[in-house]
Each structure stands twice: as structure tokens, then as C-alpha cells.
Amino acid sequence: MHIDSFSLPLSRPLETAAGRIEMRRGFRVRVEINGTVGVGEATPLPGWTESLADCERALGAVDDPASALDGGRLADVPAARHGVSLAVLDARSRAAGRPLYRYLGRDERVESVAVNATIGDGSATATADAAVDAVDERFPAIKVKVGARGPAADLARLEAVRARCPDVEIRVDANGAWDESTAEEVLPALAALDVAVVEQPLAADRLDAHARLRDRGVEIALDESLVECGVGAVVDAAAADLLVCKPMALGGVDVARSLIDTAREFGIDGLVTTTIDGSIARAAAVHLAASVPKMRPCGLATGELLAGDLTDAVESAADGWIAVPQGKGNIPPR
Incomplete structure (x- = not known):
């Protein structure tokens, strides 16, 4: 599994009751499962998820992306789990030849x-x-x-x-x-x-x-x-x-x-x-x-x-x- 960091500034700060949001920082997650590449995103938001540092630490500790999702091992770091699970789902739905929404269970095409x-x-x-x-x-x-x-x-x-x-x-x-x-x-x-x-x-x-x-x-x-x-x-x-x-x-x-x-x-x-x-x-x-x-x-x-x-x-x-x-x-x- 490979991760790289990114920073995305907001076009203008967003004021909420929980405070001001000016920048979104996170990690792009890349996995390969049975020869198929999948990409995910882990973008923590402190107060909602783990911190950026904890997210990076959790991602760095993942050896086998698919098995890391089992047993609640990433339950305390939801942004990290989102990144890994999305990368795995992306690879699996790509290998199945279907858009992700259909892999998640929708039978008909949705435009x-x-x-x-x-x-x-x-x-x-x-x-x-x-x-x-x-x-x-x-x-x-x-x-x-x-x-x-x-x-x-x-x-x-x-x-x-x-x-x-x-x-x-x-x-x-x-x-x-x-x-x-x-x-x-x-x-x-x-x-x-x-x-x-x-x-x-x-x-x-x-x-x-x-x-x-x-x-x-x-x-x-x-x-x-x-x-x-x-x-x-x-x-x-x-x-x-x-x-x-x-x-x-x-x-x-x-x-x-x-x-x-x-x-x-x-x-x-x-x-x-x-x-x-x-x-x-x-x-x-x-x-x-x-x-x-x-x-x-x-x-x-x-x-x-x-x-x-x-x-x-x-x-x-x-x-x-x-x-x-x-x-x-x-x-x-x-």
C-alpha cells in the first residue's frame, strides 16, 4: 500500500458553530489487489475523526489492506479506514467491471x-x-x-x-x-x-x-x-x-x-x-x-x-x- 499527502485550501473559509475551516489535509491511498489497482482518500477532520497525525500513523501500520478492514482494527481511526476501504472497494469494483454504486448493490443504472x-x-x-x-x-x-x-x-x-x-x-x-x-x-x-x-x-x-x-x-x-x-x-x-x-x-x-x-x-x-x-x-x-x-x-x-x-x-x-x-x-x- 502506498500513501501520499495533500493539502487543499478552501476557496473561502467556512464558518460553522464548530469553528472555521480553511484547509483540508489528507492522504491518497493506493492499493493493489490481485493485480488491480484501487485508490482511496483519507481526509481527517479533527472533532469528527482522528487527527492528521493519527491518521498517517494508522495508514503507515497497514500491511495487508483487505485484512486490515476485518475485526474493527481501524474503528478508532475512521478517516484512515475510509481511505483503505475505499481503495479496496475501488479495486474490487474495478475488477468486477462495475461502477462502485452498482458494486454496492444498486441493480439499475443511476445517472x-x-x-x-x-x-x-x-x-x-x-x-x-x-x-x-x-x-x-x-x-x-x-x-x-x-x-x-x-x-x-x-x-x-x-x-x-x-x-x-x-x-x-x-x-x-x-x-x-x-x-x-x-x-x-x-x-x-x-x-x-x-x-x-x-x-x-x-x-x-x-x-x-x-x-x-x-x-x-x-x-x-x-x-x-x-x-x-x-x-x-x-x-x-x-x-x-x-x-x-x-x-x-x-x-x-x-x-x-x-x-x-x-x-x-x-x-x-x-x-x-x-x-x-x-x-x-x-x-x-x-x-x-x-x-x-x-x-x-x-x-x-x-x-x-x-x-x-x-x-x-x-x-x-x-x-x-x-x-x-x-x-x-x-x-x-x-
């Missing part, structure tokens, strides 16, 4: 997947301007980052969005910034604005409190809780209407696909987003979304947030959709 636009923190005017741009680009849904400001300021931002974009689906992502009383205060206002989803309103470990927030006119989606507590705990607590699956943070597209299948057995829907990854991981996330029937618009239109990229393998969103790569494996080998 594209619907995506949402993501809008970072900003003034009410700037947020509404960005929402109008997204609607003009025909995104079916927008996700607005909230929580970095107070609830009143965030509601003013959302009111400005709804006034100028009366028909678009609005989702908000608080990144766990609220306490339960704040969420209880804000939810009626979100419902009045016809906000469809609030993502991770409370801290990740507050599953019982998330359960109490449900059935108030806005779907509760869990993201960080899924990574920290696991799908079993989320299901047992009846804490979510929707699960937001980040393959890099969960340990790979194979893990994420299994999680989505499990959640659907319990009537909980799932969607796929990235952690602002490079194009190798984004392509895999597109394949993952394409592998699941009736997937909602996903958070995959993040390539434009980067000033540079690893390949040109993932097309930009067009009219609210991203094309699914149709060649063998994940993307053409580089």
Missing part, C-alpha cells in the same frame, strides 16, 4: 443524484443572497449553518431566506450549538418558516433530549450523534427522524451503506454528506447516494468550496443534480 446547497454563517442579507443564488441554480434544498450567532440573529437570517425564497426546502444545521431550552424556543419559529429539518440541534450525547424535540413540525436529523453514539443507540432512543451519514467520519462508504440499510429497517431515513473532502472521497459519496433507492437531496455539492482538488473526476452540480461516474470502480485511476 445522477439530487443535492442540496450549503450556506455558511453570514449576515441576514448575505445568507438570503446565497439562498437566492442556490435557487437560481435550481438546487431543490438548501442547508443553512446556524448556531454561531444567537437564536434571534439566526431566525432573522432564516426569515430573510424564506421571504426571498418562498418555495425552496430549507434545512438548518446547528452542529450541537443549542441547549434543550433554546431548541424548544426556536423550533416553533422554524416550523412557522416551514423549515423541513434541523440537524444536530443539541450536543451529540443528548439522545433522550433529541427524542423530546421530535414531532414539533420540524424533522430532527442527527449527525455528530451518529458518529459518537452509533446507530443502535440512536434507534433505541427514538432520537431522530433522519440520519446524516458522513462516510469519512463513519469509516467508509461500506459502513455508511450498512448504517443506512439498518436505519431504514426501523423507518428512519438517511442521506449522505461529505466533510468537505477531495474529489476521490466525494465521488465515493456520490456512488453511495446512488446505491440507495429514493435518496433525498444530499450534501455532496461541496467541491466548489475548494480552491484546488485531487482530480476532475466529480462534475459540479447542475440544476441541483450531480452526475454519477459510470466507469469501472470509483473514478478513473490516476
Whole structure:
């Protein structure tokens, strides 16, 4: 197995309740299985995954990529596992002569997947301007980052969005910034604005409190809780209407696909987003979304947030959709 490092600056810093993101650093992973080369990507995001140093250390300790995925040996380093598992899946699906999404289990050809636009923190005017741009680009849904400001300021931002974009689906992502009383205060206002989803309103470990927030006119989606507590705990607590699956943070597209299948057995829907990854991981996330029937618009239109990229393998969103790569494996080998 061979790894090499990369750094991808963002085109502009992204402000979230968890802090500012300016650069994405990671590793390209190359394996060879039975004569077929596969490529993966490990792009850790501290707070979500292991550190960059721990990721590099874990990758450097992998002798046999395929067996390293067995027995949970990389469970504590999800970005490293994502890189190795994607490289292995890429090689195996390439050897099978199928696109990755079909290797993951989708029988029919899927040309594209619907995506949402993501809008970072900003003034009410700037947020509404960005929402109008997204609607003009025909995104079916927008996700607005909230929580970095107070609830009143965030509601003013959302009111400005709804006034100028009366028909678009609005989702908000608080990144766990609220306490339960704040969420209880804000939810009626979100419902009045016809906000469809609030993502991770409370801290990740507050599953019982998330359960109490449900059935108030806005779907509760869990993201960080899924990574920290696991799908079993989320299901047992009846804490979510929707699960937001980040393959890099969960340990790979194979893990994420299994999680989505499990959640659907319990009537909980799932969607796929990235952690602002490079194009190798984004392509895999597109394949993952394409592998699941009736997937909602996903958070995959993040390539434009980067000033540079690893390949040109993932097309930009067009009219609210991203094309699914149709060649063998994940993307053409580089």
C-alpha cells in the first residue's frame, strides 16, 4: 500500500458553530489487489475523526489492506479506514467491471443524484443572497449553518431566506450549538418558516433530549450523534427522524451503506454528506447516494468550496443534480 499527502485550501473559509475551516489535509491511498489497482482518500477532520497525525500513523501500520478492514482494527481511526476501504472497494469494483454504486448493490443504472446547497454563517442579507443564488441554480434544498450567532440573529437570517425564497426546502444545521431550552424556543419559529429539518440541534450525547424535540413540525436529523453514539443507540432512543451519514467520519462508504440499510429497517431515513473532502472521497459519496433507492437531496455539492482538488473526476452540480461516474470502480485511476 502506498500513501501520499495533500493539502487543499478552501476557496473561502467556512464558518460553522464548530469553528472555521480553511484547509483540508489528507492522504491518497493506493492499493493493489490481485493485480488491480484501487485508490482511496483519507481526509481527517479533527472533532469528527482522528487527527492528521493519527491518521498517517494508522495508514503507515497497514500491511495487508483487505485484512486490515476485518475485526474493527481501524474503528478508532475512521478517516484512515475510509481511505483503505475505499481503495479496496475501488479495486474490487474495478475488477468486477462495475461502477462502485452498482458494486454496492444498486441493480439499475443511476445517472445522477439530487443535492442540496450549503450556506455558511453570514449576515441576514448575505445568507438570503446565497439562498437566492442556490435557487437560481435550481438546487431543490438548501442547508443553512446556524448556531454561531444567537437564536434571534439566526431566525432573522432564516426569515430573510424564506421571504426571498418562498418555495425552496430549507434545512438548518446547528452542529450541537443549542441547549434543550433554546431548541424548544426556536423550533416553533422554524416550523412557522416551514423549515423541513434541523440537524444536530443539541450536543451529540443528548439522545433522550433529541427524542423530546421530535414531532414539533420540524424533522430532527442527527449527525455528530451518529458518529459518537452509533446507530443502535440512536434507534433505541427514538432520537431522530433522519440520519446524516458522513462516510469519512463513519469509516467508509461500506459502513455508511450498512448504517443506512439498518436505519431504514426501523423507518428512519438517511442521506449522505461529505466533510468537505477531495474529489476521490466525494465521488465515493456520490456512488453511495446512488446505491440507495429514493435518496433525498444530499450534501455532496461541496467541491466548489475548494480552491484546488485531487482530480476532475466529480462534475459540479447542475440544476441541483450531480452526475454519477459510470466507469469501472470509483473514478478513473490516476
